Amino acid sequence: MTLFHAFENALNGEKDNPYHEWRRSAIDRLQHLSFPRRKDEDWKYTPVTRIVTPNYSVPTKGKVSQEQLDATRIPNFDGVRLVFVNCQLRKEFSDWEDLPQGLTVMNMNEAFQQPAIRQSIEKLLTDNTEYGKDPFVTLNTAFSMENRVFHVQKNTKMDRPIHFVYLNTEEDQPYFANPQKLFLIEEGAEASFVESFQSTAPNRAEYFNNIVNRFQLGANARVHHYKMQNESRAGFQINNTEIFQGRDSVYSNYTADLGGRMVRNNLSAYQKGENATTNLYGGFMGRDQQHFDSHTLVDHAIPHCQSNELYKGILTDSARGVFNGKVVVHKDAQKTNAFQQNSSLLLSDKAVMDAKPQLEIFADDVKCSHGATIGQLDEDSVFYLRSRGLTDQKAREALQNAFLLEVMERIPNPALKQYMADLITQKFEDATTIEAL
Amino acid sequence: MLNIQNLSASIEDTQILRGLNLDIQPGEVHAIMGPNGSGKSTLANVLAGREEYIVGDGSKISFLGEDLLEFDVDERARKGIFLAFQYPVEIPGVTTATFLKEIINSVREEQGREKLSPPQLLKLMREKIKLVDLPQEFLKRSLNEGFSGGEKKRNEMLQLALLEPKLAILDETDSGLDIDAMKVVANVVNDLRQKDRSFIIVTHYQRLLDYIVPDKVHVLHQGRIVKTGDKNLAHELEEKGYDWLKQEAAATS
Numbered sequence: 212m213t214l215f216h217a218f219e220n221a222l223n224g225e226k227d228n229p230y231h232e233w234r235r236s237a238i239d240r241l242q243h244l245s246f247p248r249r250k251d252e253d254w255k256y257t258p259v260t261r262i263v264t265p266n267y268s269v270p271t272k273g274k275v276s277q278e279q280l281d282a283t284r285i286p287n288f289d290g291v292r293l294v295f296v297n298c299q300l301r302k303e304f305s306d307w308e309d310l311p312q313g314l315t316v317m318n319m320n321e322a323f324q325q326p327a328i329r330q331s332i333e334k335l336l337t338d339n340t341e342y343g344k345d346p347f348v349t350l351n352t353a354f355s356m357e358n359r360v361f362h363v364q365k366n367t368k369m370d371r372p373i374h375f376v377y378l379n380t381e382e383d384q385p386y387f388a389n390p391q392k393l394f395l396i397e398e399g400a401e402a403s404f405v406e407s408f409q410s411t412a413p414n415r416a417e418y419f420n421n422i423v424n425r426f427q428l429g430a431n432a433r434v435h436h437y438k439m440q441n442e443s444r445a446g447f448q449i450n451n452t453e454i455f456q457g458r459d460s461v462y463s464n465y466t467a468d469l470g471g472r473m474v475r476n477n478l479s480a481y482q483k484g485e486n487a488t489t490n491l492y493g494g495f496m497g498r499d500q501q502h503f504d505s506h507t508l509v510d511h512a513i514p515h516c517q518s519n520e521l522y523k524g525i526l527t528d529s530a531r532g533v534f535n536g537k538v539v540v541h542k543d544a545q546k547t548n549a550f551q552q553n554s555s556l557l558l559s560d561k562a563v564m565d566a567k568p569q570l571e572i573f574a575d576d577v578k579c580s581h582g583a584t585i586g587q588l589d590e591d592s593v594f595y596l597r598s599r600g601l602t603d604q605k606a607r608e609a610l611q612n613a614f615l616l617e618v619m620e621r622i623p624n625p626a627l628k629q630y631m632a633d634l635i636t637q638k639f640e641d642a643t644t645i646e647a648l
Numbered sequence: 649m650l651n652i653q654n655l656s657a658s659i660e661d662t663q664i665l666r667g668l669n670l671d672i673q674p675g676e677v678h679a680i681m682g683p684n685g686s687g688k689s690t691l692a693n694v695l696a697g698r699e700e701y702i703v704g705d706g707s708k709i710s711f712l713g714e715d716l717l718e719f720d721v722d723e724r725a726r727k728g729i730f731l732a733f734q735y736p737v738e739i740p741g742v743t744t745a746t747f748l749k750e751i752i753n754s755v756r757e758e759q760g761r762e763k764l765s766p767p768q769l770l771k772l773m774r775e776k777i778k779l780v781d782l783p784q785e786f787l788k789r790s791l792n793e794g795f796s797g798g799e800k801k802r803n804e805m806l807q808l809a810l811l812e813p814k815l816a817i818l819d820e821t822d823s824g825l826d827i828d829a830m831k832v833v834a835n836v837v838n839d840l841r842q843k844d845r846s847f848i849i850v851t852h853y854q855r856l857l858d859y860i861v862p863d864k865v866h867v868l869h870q871g872r873i874v875k876t877g878d879k880n881l882a883h884e885l886e887e888k889g890y891d892w893l894k895q896e897a898a899a900t901s
Contacts, residue, residue: 597722599725599811600722600754600811601754614741
């Protein structure tokens with residue numbers, strides 16, 4: 212509770228802002244919510260005790276060097292950079308003046324002053340089945356000091372992607388940050404958003420990024436959303452991303468989970484109009500005691516909609532992975548096409564993967580498929596590659612890369628595809644240098 | 649080049665090679681024939697360094713003056729041993745061209761030869777792929793993925809031609825091939841025959857040896873070489889089968 216008071220004090224002076232009532236109600240609700248326990252089915256494999264136990268402080272502004280900032284650049288990638296140090300926007304490091312045509316960025320208070328936007332936001336914040344129940348989303352609402360609205364105008368194609376650069380520093384005390392982003396993508400608009408997560412102390416920095424993203428896609432809107440997660444190996448992330456899709460819209464998510472001590476993704480897409488398409492692609496690579504949990508939901512409520520889901524991961528040492536892929540096809544959602552595949556490679560005896568496809572189908576004229584495989588590296592393939600002169604390590608890396616390639620191939624942007632490949636290679640190479648946490 | 653003395657090997661407690669001796673001089677082509685289960689593929693795999701095989705005490709293999717058994721499979725490859733697989737493995741996600749570039753330079757580096765630049769590598773691959781009669785597009789495909797049996801064997805020969813090993817072992821490369829594909833195999837071998845390169849051709853059929861004329865033909869039976877001759881021995885085996893040799897071997901042991 213001391214943490215809450217610290218935040219409340221930090222928020223003093225915002226009381227007159229209209230968003231404050233949302234915050235107030237979230238703070239009130241927190242009194243009645245408790246953190247999930249192992250007996251909660253949705254958190255069965257991911258003990259949050261480890262995440263919520265540290266005595267967190269409010270994040271400082273953080274000190275970063277030019278070199279550290281440069282290291283966050285994605286080679287050959289022409290994104291408009293918005294740099295967040297410890298989840299706080301730093302305009303002086305950002306391409307703040309170069310925002311693409313058709314995109315307006317507002318803070319919550321500015322957004323609430325525009326009646327049409329305010330209405331959309333209120334809908335986005337309430338039109339959510341988990342609203343009020345999920346303690347982490349509620350925490351975020353209560354304490355998000357960095358909340359922004361990204362509004363893309365009707366029929367606009369954003370000519371450059373937005374690159375959200377999250378850079379976390381190492382501080383004396385673990386800290387807790389609650390960034391919140393709302394995306395309003397109007398009818399016929401197209402946009403790409405990239406989130407990258409890094410730390411200036413990749414092996415040591417202790418923090419908890421509790422992230423909330425909400426997307427509203429108008430009719431025929433298209434969004435590519437990338438998450439290149441390479442948090443500190445002592446950092447935690449819980450990522451709640453919810454997408455509400457209008458008719459004929461396409462939302463594609465590409466997630467690479469490589470860093471972090473424990474990472475939980477709650478990625479939920481709600482299709483609200485006909486012929487909406489949801490693509491969820493994820494790759495992860497865990498070692499030591501890393502823990503990656505991806506809970507996805509595709510909610511098919513309307514006829515003639517599609518979803519494609521592919522998650523692949525590699526786990527070694529004592530790393531643990533969880534995939535829970537829920538697909539709900541409501542009674543009226545006839546002619547739904549839903550595809551889901553989850554495959555994992557376990558490279559050690561102690562690595563554990565829990566895979567749970569969860570299909571709830573109430574319509575009768577649908578095409579739904581799912582598959583989950585958990586296997587090991589094929590030793591015949593290792594031998595074949597080695598027999599041509601590749602070292603054992605190179606051979607295994609090549610095969611692991613090949614395994615994740617199926618996910619990487621879904622990434623339409625070549626620079627980002629290469630970036631993910633590089634992050635994976637780097638992770639193989641760092642294997643021997645990272646101290647046990 | 650290669651000297652094998654008293655080689656014994658087993659897999660999962662089954663003894664397969666039982667005191668095999670073989671000496672191969674630089675530039676020689678040796679054919680190894682023999683009935684099913686005689687240990688031909690085991691010999692090929694033991695030479696390449698497959699770890700599932702347990703090599704018995706007292707076995708000696710010397711390759712270019714070094715103790716081959718001291719080295720792992722990839723070290724052997726970089727020192728110049730090449731095994732053309734009987735059943736090449738399909739590896740989805742690893743592009744043939746990328747793979748070839750990597751292995752050519754890793755072998756060249758180990759042997760103190762100059763590494764090739766990407767354009768040089770590409771030129772070399774384009775040139776050699778003609779030799780095995782595969783379309784250039786195969787370079788862009790995943791390694792062996794969806795290749796027919798013949799295409800996989802041609803791909804093995806492509807790798808052989810690119811890596812220019814000192815000792816090449818062909819493990820039943822001709823099995824299951826049509827005549828045209830078999831001629832490709834023979835052409836690559838004949839093309840690469842030179843005084844400091846040796847070949848071990850493991851085969852079930854005499855047919856290949858009409859195109860690759862061996863210096864010596866050995867018959868393997870119950871894990872030992874029971875007869876050695878020249879190319880005429882292969883013809884004799886083709887006509888008479890292996891039974892007479894089995895009886896001969898039984899009589900002398």
